[in-house]
Amino acid sequence: MGMKPTPFGTQIPYEEKEFKVVGTNPEARPDAVDKVTGKARYAADINLPGQLIGKVLRSPHAHANIKSIDTSAAEALKGVKAVVTRDNFADLPVQHASAGEIMVNFRDVTRAMMAREKALFDGHPVAAVAATSESIAKAALKLIKVDYEVLPHVIEVADAMKPDAPLLNEEQFTKGVEPAPDKPSNIAAQMTSVLGDIEEGFGQAELIVEHEFNTKAAHQGYIEPHSSLANYTEGGNAEIWTSTQGHFLIRAQVAKVLAMEVSRVKVTPAELGGGFGGKNMIYLEPLAVQLSKKSGRPVKMTMTRDEVFRASGPTSGTNIIIKIGVTKKGRITAAKAILNYQSGCFPGSSLPLCTPTAFTRYDIPNVLVIGNDVVCNRPKVAAYRAPGAPMIAFGVETIMDEIAEELKIDPIEIRLLNAAKEGTQTHFGPKLGPIGYIETLEAAQAHDHMKTKLGPNQGRGIATGFWNTLGMETSATLNINQDGTASFIYGTVDVAGGMRAAYSQMVAEELGIPFENVKSIQSDTTSLGFNFTTAGSRGTAAGGMAAVKASRDAITRMCEVAARIWEVEPDEVVWEDGHARPAGSNVGDFDPLSLAEIAAKAGFFGGTIAGHAEINVTGGGPGFGTHLVDVEVDRDTGAVKVLRYTIIQDAGKAIFPDYVKAQFHGAAVQGIGLALNEEYIYDDKGVMINPGFLDYRIPVASDIPPIETQIVEVPNPLHPYGVRGVGEVPIIPPLGAIANAIYHATGVRMRSHPMSPPKVLAALEEAAPAVAAE
């Protein structure tokens, strides 16, 4: 999403057939045993002989000129082997590139990893040290003298947009507005998405509802802090082991900021301890390489949790205005959204990605979406699972609920009445192909959850979500081994264990061999060509298309080997059920050759067999979901208890259904956390005051009720197995669903999150006279 489709993209049409492996839940879980025994190797678990420990000195100020940095005392400390500052990195000009779901500008990337003229947020790296022990490295940080000139700062998006706001960049003029402004602004860019005639649409409306919504920055909250180990060798090469969703992107970014050739940087992705969009950008990697280069020894750097919160992630905090007009019968005639998004200290929020999701669940003739990308003194935002979409759905889905109530239409019925379906014109460009939105709504109507009776102070909420599936560059190699097993080498990082299993399933299905005979292995950057990062729900969809293409390529090679053995033409051989067979009785009377038999003989009949895929996948399928939630509100404390939660989503085709459901669970609970607890809190100096899991409270097991899931399957016609991305859709509905449930429990509409006890209590008290009067 947000990127132009290429005419040279790869799509493989869906074929309806009986599956043997795809769609089952194999007992063997390729990643799991190493994870339950502690043997899985994450970045922080990797060490090299002679390694040093690196630590980062970070700005304590939200906004300050850096007048000078004196590292001499730190360098003189015994055990310190290298210190780097802005002086050890070249400045870079403006140059844009894609980093996961968010675009980056290398002028800014190099400033984000190490402050240059200014510190732009609390936690901004200012210097880094490598020493023989962590305690010495920490002691050295205290010896670095930085002369700051503290500047006025701005944290909230609405404040940053004001004409007199402190400016982060005096040379930034708002792009995308006419006439071009002559004064600099924190608004980096304005972008719009238009369909039909918005004025005419609202003119046809018989009921118009408009509200403002505010959401706070929230962190991806992966439990694994960022960790990188780098070794700069004498030959001028860099080896990096790191926690990332996309080792090829890390390689590209490191090479760029360190002015190295891409071929001289090797990145090995370790087992990933959670990313959710937050591990697509360089943070520690270039610092570790530069420290290694300077010290001549490997350097390992791991963030503390405090650093993770203050200086990585988060998602944009937002200020959103949603306006929807409907006829008395409930048909939407027009919809408008103003999306003001924090992008952190540099431009580049998720607006290009989430703008298309604003109203795409509904068939609306007139749409206007205006997005403002706004800088403020916070860490540069990173993608976070369906970046930016949950906040818009919060507004749209609560307004839909309000309209339904006003018009006395059932909340599912009003969505069905307006539901997007095949042929619906989206406001971001294409018409939709076959999608499963209506199916999820109908499944929700029929679900047992809807029959549960609610007690006092309990309410039920419904909300829906849409996210597209990204394709992008994908490469893979399938090696057919001499013993008849297959090794599938993939380059799209498996972020949660399910991708490698799903790849093995698809390869096994294609080759006609048992699942257990296929091993999927994550590549480093030297064993495959460029792969895009795991983002945009593309892992199983795009990687799976590569698995299918590589398998079919290998089958062609195996048929060629069989043809040579039989002394017939390759097109006289077909592949069925894991065997090469003569294409017809006229070819000759040959016993079928199994994959293992062909593999064993291949060396003498043409050489080693491998299949390849080097493609740009463009067959991503839009995904839709519907969530139901029951809550109970404690009127004395304002606490919201989630009683029951149901997720229904179109997966296109679930390759490994248990893992698909697990994705639904995890995303929905992140959404519940966003709804009820999670927020970045800053003091009046612009310093984050809750950079730890005690005060930034993500959901724990006792916060969460049993979660039910239902997979709907409307195959994606552009994918050989019908796959749609599944990981991001289910984080979108919870905010709106929970707000709606709170309303139906209490009569109070929440239009900002977190819907935490003090805020809900205050809302209840404010509404008390009105509610009492009803």
Next chain:
Amino acid sequence: MKKTHITTTINNDEVDFLCEPGETLLDVLRDELQLTGTKEGCGTGDCGACSVTVDNVLVCSCLVLGVEVEGKKIETIEGMADGEELHPLQRKFVEHVALQCGICTPGLLMSARNFLEKNPDPTEEEVRFGLAGNLCRCTGYQNIIEAVMDAAAEMRGA
């Protein structure tokens, strides 16, 4: 910095190590002894990823100093399986897809084992509260709770 010599028992092996006064048990396990199955998620006792037992008491190893464990008996995730044979909790975690990225898994398993030793026949709600000190960001806890309930039943012989 001068180091202290500590002798202890880890997963039934006698182990000795040198550690700085400020080093945590977690640092010792991971950095001195290369027992990297125990994970660091926060270093402040909030996430439970570093859960181990010291003399059968469940602790966040990031909140215990290395010098405190002289003569104690420590158990970590590396000692949970009996050779090739997984502990029922490990097996049930695999079966129920009770893990995704897996970074919280060793700590959760150590906590769950300790919890079931104290309460072998828990309700689902008791499991949710019993494991509330272990953060997991991937699973939404649903499959973890199911796995622990299933393992508890098997361990009771039910």
